Amino acid sequence: MVPPGPIGLGAPVRRSRRRVGGLNQALSAGLGLVCGALALAQAGPTQAESGVGFRVMELETTGLQSHNCSVWVELANGLDRDLSGFAAELALLDPAGAVVGRKVLVIRDLRPGGHRIDGVGFKLPVTGRLPEQCGSIGAVGLMPLACQSGADDLFELCRGGLFELPGSQRPILIRRDGQAAPASLNDGGEAKAPRRFRAKTAKSLNIERLGVTLSSISVELARDFAVPDTIEGLLVTAVSAAAPAAESGLKPGDIIAELDQEPVLEPDGAEARLALALDQGRRSLLVLVERAGEELFTVIKIP
Secondary structure (H helix, E strand, C coil): CCCCCCCECCECEECCCCCCCCCCCCCCCCCCCCCCCEEECCCCCCCCCCCEEEEEEEEEECCCCCCCEEEEEEEEECCCCCEEEEEEEEEEECCCCCEEEEEEEEEEEECCCCEEEEEEEECCCCCCCCCHHHHCCCEEEEEEEEEEECCEECHHHHHHCEEECCCCCCCEEECCCCCCCHHHHCCCCCCCCCCCCCECCCCEEEECCCCEEEEECEHHHHHHCCCCCCCCCEEEEEECCCCHHHHCCCCCCCEEEEECCEECCCHHHHHHHHHHHHHCCCCEEEEEEEECCEEEEEEEECC
């Protein structure tokens, strides 16, 4: 994405196009992700449990521009009814429990006793060598958003009956406190429901060179700074006076959604973007900021 017009230091520029609030788009054709759903017609759930079973089958590092980590998952319908649509937010967590990526999984037309295997592509912040991206994932969070059988809403039934299938390659952390979001089953797989998966603990980093302290958004910080469920990124918790961050117009409570047009969810990702800019001989960072419901662009000088 390219900001409209020139950027002036100290005066963030409003973004001309508002992003769709909430979750990123789910799987979409043409982005290079081989994610066609594979229906297993004969096999039933591998666990005699009445509900919806889930497991992570494989995490695969890729070098594609659209995503650098493909997560292959299996969903099993242990209910006695067809599932015409099931949607859930997948959250990838690092070993410390911080969320590093989110996407929506949408499964359609799954008969009782049926399985479905699907792939979801994530673009994770690059904080090390590419092969480390998927390997660093410690767990996968799963939060149901919608569940339907024809015209019948089965959200409460599916939410209460979610379980982890045997053999998952990563632990599954099931969240059952989210609200129903039927819009996540819109045609085309575009999910418009809010993200609500927050880590319990936050990771914080003071980047002295820029005069700013950044933190991942934990449940507590989201509450203290009144961060909406629809927002993700890095929370600005402190800005030093007369520092580059202050001169750019950043304020405590701002959310940095992107650095140099790349999403950032963890402070390490911001530090990596700064190091990359310096390696390339650049002396500034383009920043996309979420502030009070507005999206703004600004530039931070690198001293």
